[in-house]
Amino acid sequence: MAETADESFGGVTPDAARRLLLGAVDAFAERGFHATTTRDIAGRAGMSPAALYIHYRTKEELLYQISRVGHERSVVILQEAAAVEGGVADRLDFAVRTFVRWHAEHHTTARVVQYELSALEDGHYAEIVSMRRRTEEVLRGLLEDGVAAGEFTVSDVRGTAVAVLSLCIDVARWYRPGGPRTPEEIGALYAGLVLRMVGAPVPVAD
Amino acid sequence: MAETADESFGGVTPDAARRLLLGAVDAFAERGFHATTTRDIAGRAGMSPAALYIHYRTKEELLYQISRVGHERSVVILQEAAAVEGGVADRLDFAVRTFVRWHAEHHTTARVVQYELSALEDGHYAEIVSMRRRTEEVLRGLLEDGVAAGEFTVSDVRGTAVAVLSLCIDVARWYRPGGPRTPEEIGALYAGLVLRMVGAPVPVAD
């Protein structure tokens, strides 16, 4: 069903390693890590099962690479969007818009990144969790800035940041490419909802 | 880690079948369906692996029963809460508050119910999906009522209903019992956030 070539992994070399990684992304997103076989992954890359072990030590290492690169990408996307010029409401608007659009456009990668974490080895899991904390901190920082500037009214900054994050990442779970809304439209809708959640003054129309 | 005896399955008989079901809920919530072995489930119920097959034909049937009963319970919870006496803002407030609290209090069951669907057989999957539609319809109905009453301002009712649902069910993913907020507190916070999302007039304080 899904075979989104994902530019997040464009830099992976050699070619065979990248094809295996992309095959793993699609397979993990469709069936989940544990239901995916190494035969399936290798088959999607047009290779034999044994070839996988030339490029990756274990199946889990594939998931780890996907999680690591995917999280790096998503946190950079969010950080850069949150750092645009402008008032804090505009920055939150753009951050949510961009982050949501990424989760829709890269829903295959995002689904693995967000929902297959528990299959990681302990050490890898800990590393990824610390990357996720950075994502939450960016969002929390925006809310704190808005409250400090008197533009947002938020009683529980930490809890609200969690809620905003839920909204954004859950897009990866339900989004389907043929749906009635484009990633851009979902991003715009969600940015508006989040501005309301933080009590930002309403722009103009609705 | 989790061994929440869940009253959702209190009516399951005989006793051994219920113990197996509760063991499966905990195991599926911890590791996921595919990573859980029948030995693990049977062990949690204090039985041998073979005993499982006296009460359930397959491992998938356990997941199906959990999904079916869990969805029935959660949709009833939401429907009843959405039907309380009062204005539409109060009904939405109470519905979100109750639905969120259920997802926190029954996070083990809810995690399986919300995030292990893809492991169901095609026929079972279709049945569960149709139950999920009812949940979405209740929420959408509330938003439509609020717009019709002039109490809510929502540009995209369907999209906003999806967003509200995301917020609620994602609680089951991140909630941990020892956290800083009680289920009741999370429900109250989220109900407030949702009222803002739909443009309901602010009650009083914040």
Added chain:
DNA sequence: GTCTATAAGCCGATAGAC
């Protein structure tokens, strides 16, 4: 209804030829 024992098959990973 529950047990012990085991069948039948699939899985992750490796060996060794090319």
Added chain:
DNA sequence: GTCTATCGGCTTATAGAC
């Protein structure tokens, strides 16, 4: 670096005693 062939182990599910 990729293949074919295969190992050892674990899985779901069943057989048959009690």
